[in-house]
Amino acid sequence: MEAKSIIKGSAYPIRRSNIDTDQILPAKWMKRVERTGYENGLFEIWREDSSFIFNDPMRSQASIIVAGENFGCGSSRQHAVWALRDFGIKAVISSSIADIHRGNLPQEGVLPVELDQDVVELIMAATEANPKVEIEIDVTNRTVTCREAGVFATPFRIDNASHFNLIHGYDPIDVTLTFNKSIEQHESSRDPWLPKCGPEFV
Amino acid sequence: MASPRTLIDKIWESRLIDSKPEGDLIYIDLHLFNEVTSPQAFEGLKLKGRKVRRPELCMATADHDVPTGKLELRLIDEIADKQLRFQQMYCKQYGIEHYPMSSSGNGIIHVLGPEKGLTQPGMTIVCGDSHTATHGAFGAVAFGIGTSQVEHVLATQTLRLSRPKTMSVTLTGTPHSDATAKDLALAVINTLGTDGGTGHLIEFRGEVVHNLSMEGRMTLCNMAIEAGARSGLVAPDETTFAYLKEKERSPKGPLWDLAVAYWRSLATDPGAQFDNEIEIDVTGLSPMVTWGVNPAQSVPVGSKIPSPESFETKSERDATIAALSYMDLEPGISVSDIPIHTVFIGSCTNGRLEDLEAAARVLSGRKVATSVRALVVPGSASIKRAAERLGIDKVFSEAGFEWRSPGCSMCVGMNGDVVPPGKHSASTSNRNFEGRQGPGARTHLVSPETAAATAVLGRIASPSDLPPINKKEGK
Ligand code: SF4
Numbered sequence: 001m002e003a004k005s006i007i008k009g010s011a012y013p014i015r016r017s018n019i020d021t022d023q024i025l026p027a028k029w030m031k032r033v034e035r036t037g038y039e040n041g042l043f044e045i046w047r048e049d050s051s052f053i054f055n056d057p058m059r060s061q062a063s064i065i066v067a068g069e070n071f072g073c074g075s076s077r078q079h080a081v082w083a084l085r086d087f088g089i090k091a092v093i094s095s096s097i098a099d100i101h102r103g104n105l106p107q108e109g110v111l112p113v114e115l116d117q118d119v120v121e122l123i124m125a126a127t128e129a130n131p132k133v134e135i136e137i138d139v140t141n142r143t144v145t146c147r148e149a150g151v152f153a154t155p156f157r158i159d160n161a162s163h164f165n166l167i168h169g170y171d172p173i174d175v176t177l178t179f180n181k182s183i184e185q186h187e188s189s190r191d192p193w194l195p196k197c198g199p200e201f202v
Numbered sequence: 203m204a205s206p207r208t209l210i211d212k213i214w215e216s217r218l219i220d221s222k223p224e225g226d227l228i229y230i231d232l233h234l235f236n237e238v239t240s241p242q243a244f245e246g247l248k249l250k251g252r253k254v255r256r257p258e259l260c261m262a263t264a265d266h267d268v269p270t271g272k273l274e275l276r277l278i279d280e281i282a283d284k285q286l287r288f289q290q291m292y293c294k295q296y297g298i299e300h301y302p303m304s305s306s307g308n309g310i311i312h313v314l315g316p317e318k319g320l321t322q323p324g325m326t327i328v329c330g331d332s333h334t335a336t337h338g339a340f341g342a343v344a345f346g347i348g349t350s351q352v353e354h355v356l357a358t359q360t361l362r363l364s365r366p367k368t369m370s371v372t373l374t375g376t377p378h379s380d381a382t383a384k385d386l387a388l389a390v391i392n393t394l395g396t397d398g399g400t401g402h403l404i405e406f407r408g409e410v411v412h413n414l415s416m417e418g419r420m421t422l423c424n425m426a427i428e429a430g431a432r433s434g435l436v437a438p439d440e441t442t443f444a445y446l447k448e449k450e451r452s453p454k455g456p457l458w459d460l461a462v463a464y465w466r467s468l469a470t471d472p473g474a475q476f477d478n479e480i481e482i483d484v485t486g487l488s489p490m491v492t493w494g495v496n497p498a499q500s501v502p503v504g505s506k507i508p509s510p511e512s513f514e515t516k517s518e519r520d521a522t523i524a525a526l527s528y529m530d531l532e533p534g535i536s537v538s539d540i541p542i543h544t545v546f547i548g549s550c551t552n553g554r555l556e557d558l559e560a561a562a563r564v565l566s567g568r569k570v571a572t573s574v575r576a577l578v579v580p581g582s583a584s585i586k587r588a589a590e591r592l593g594i595d596k597v598f599s600e601a602g603f604e605w606r607s608p609g610c611s612m613c614v615g616m617n618g619d620v621v622p623p624g625k626h627s628a629s630t631s632n633r634n635f636e637g638r639q640g641p642g643a644r645t646h647l648v649s650p651e652t653a654a655a656t657a658v659l660g661r662i663a664s665p666s667d668l669p670p671i672n673k674k675e676g677k
Binding site for chain 2: 020030045079096197202
């Protein structure tokens, strides 16, 4: 994955809390075995409503979602992140992003940005008022700037592990494989009663 | 002396391989798969030329896509068919234990782990599915992961994670005798909110919790994710050991005694600190039902639907307005007045034998209302067989329920089993999200007992709302 340092763009403000992954990408899309081609599934049901923000022609270039709290709750489906990524979303701003989704977003290079609710509110209001308002996210230094909202280099929260892989563009598996010795050591001392699986049990 | 530790700390530290500012590297003892979140992970592994590190710690089943109709098991479409073929192919290629559709060992992944004895105290268990929390009932750290993490575990048998915070949720008091584990779960989520547990692993504590059967504990832990928590756990005790004894994959002989001694040592030490501790008094708690589009939006059966103004924060008020509009409900009406079209008993929350028995007790000698379509879907093929041995299938069929084959069925609406658009369902599953049970479906989450009573009356009702049976053969 490419290393990330700055993300810049206009926004889709969605003033709604608890946006679950079934809304981000309906379950029927989970039957596919591919990793790409999910853009048409993004908010598929909500997009049927012509007044939904994703249908605003003034925002066709937007690349950042600003949403209410507990974004991405529910199902663990990483397909939801594939849909965001394929649609061109680069970052999600919310006061809280649900645990599994927060871990899934950076796997596809989409930045999870958690800010205090009052800061999210400022950005939300500014981007609602003007579709062209720009948000600039300094990934390396973990800050957000949105001039029109009066937000200047405000620090955001992100898990250290996600941040580390994003800014370096590392493949987490490659990083972990460098710990092979320690993993082997753990494996040699596992409790003898721990269960085993295998085709022979079927 | 070592400082007192929680159950969660003890498990986490025993699996810790490396600790860095960017997270802890922990070993995974069991990796479970369904067919929908793993194909891309296997493909990724193959593209990079990597191997499955520990196929003997992996188990797979097909549950989300599989049709559950009785006579003819046919897939609803070609893409699902391809997905199942991919799973079969990869499992074969890598030597992974796999229970394909219609096989005698098939079932919902979170039902299979425990019933085969694969889920044991002290383990770390992951699956590309948020309801992996279910396995926490045994005192295991069990949580859902995304597809990239599935690939990571396949390749390394580990995960690098920020250490979750610990939360103790102690249930006190005595609930009403009609209240079930499902009602406790809904009450806990109602109190914590949908994100009250975010970033945490929850240990459920207190006598009410330890009085629950293993099935009840699984129902409770299953829904911890609906409060935003990674998972819920219950410390292993005699109930846990009795459940595990003689299970196919449980330790045998001298290993059993060693294991039990270790499992006993896992309980949270007196005086151990949690990052967060809350107590919920469940005195008098009665059967619960959701009225909205997230599992926190619930009230006791028989009460009124709240008005948006009754909530404190603007975001809750907005959420209530949106929910009532989707559900087409008016504040102030009684939940008991909502006409129910579909009743679904099943899922990894409430599709185990004990759940089916409880619903059957309510249904025995009664009939499903003519306006209702009711279906019961056992959580696994072995539960289906066990229920048939006990004659429970007859109780359901005679009452007017469809007796179906195992799978996720109407919990997720991607296998052909759906609630028609605009109709209300009473469902023993775990999510009442918009469209979860099919486009436009309006879901009310309830316990199996409430689902059964609701099927009989055609409106949301608890067993105590049912008129007594006069027929002689009625029990
Ligand atoms: S029954 Fe429902 S919640 Fe459980 S694994 Fe299947 S789809 Fe997920």
